[in-house]
Amino acid sequence: MEGTKKIVLLGQFGVGKTSLLRRFMTNVFEVDYKTTLGVQIKKKEITLPSGKKLSMIIWDLEGFSSVSNTRTSYLIGSDGFIYVFDLTRPVTYFNLREEIDYIEKNYPNVCLKIIGNKNDLKDSSSIEEYLANKNLKVHGFCSAKTGEGVEEIFRHIAFKIGSNE
Structure with missing residues (x-):
């Protein structure tokens, strides 16, 4: 093992963090919803473009x-x-500017990616425009249900932080 990096999934209740993680880890989507209490920690090893191995915690x-x-x-x-x-739930992104400001102020050296989930249920173009007007760049849209974009999101952040060693 050449490196280990800690990645934290953040967001409001019910946005699909656990479903995204499950899709990334096992390529499975479960319709029965289980609320995460506290924290759940998973580990996955990937190979970076450089050929180095990275353990994602x-x-x-x-x-x-x-x-x-x-x-x-x-x-x-x-x-x-x-x-x-x-x-599909505007309440989860209406205060996104304040959320991101808090993260950037308190954790300025941590790589941050903003992701919209459930794009199988809603077109993202109007939301992307709304967030752009708030000076926010969304780094990707995905669907834990269909798997679209999930692998790319996790790999992108892994490649970004793995290349900083």
Whole structure:
């Protein structure tokens, strides 16, 4: 093993963080929804474009109404954050600017990716425009249900933080 990186999934309750992680780890989607309590930690090894191996330690946190309510101990030592919002629930992205400002202020050296989930249920173009007007760049849209874009999201952040060694 050449490197280990901690990646934390952030976002409100019910946005699909656990489903995204399950899809990435096992390529499975389960329709029965189980609420994450506290934190669930998974490990997956991938090969970077350089040929080096990277062990991703992925922390799937319970959903909070605001990232500022997340236990600091869960976030300390993170190399990457994937902030997930739900394309079908505006409440999960209306305050996204404030959420991202908080993360960037308190964790300025942590790689951050903003992801819209459930694109199998809603067109993302109007939401992307809304967020662009808030000076936010979404790094990808995906669907834990269909698997579209999931692998790419995790690999992209792994490649980004893995190349910083």
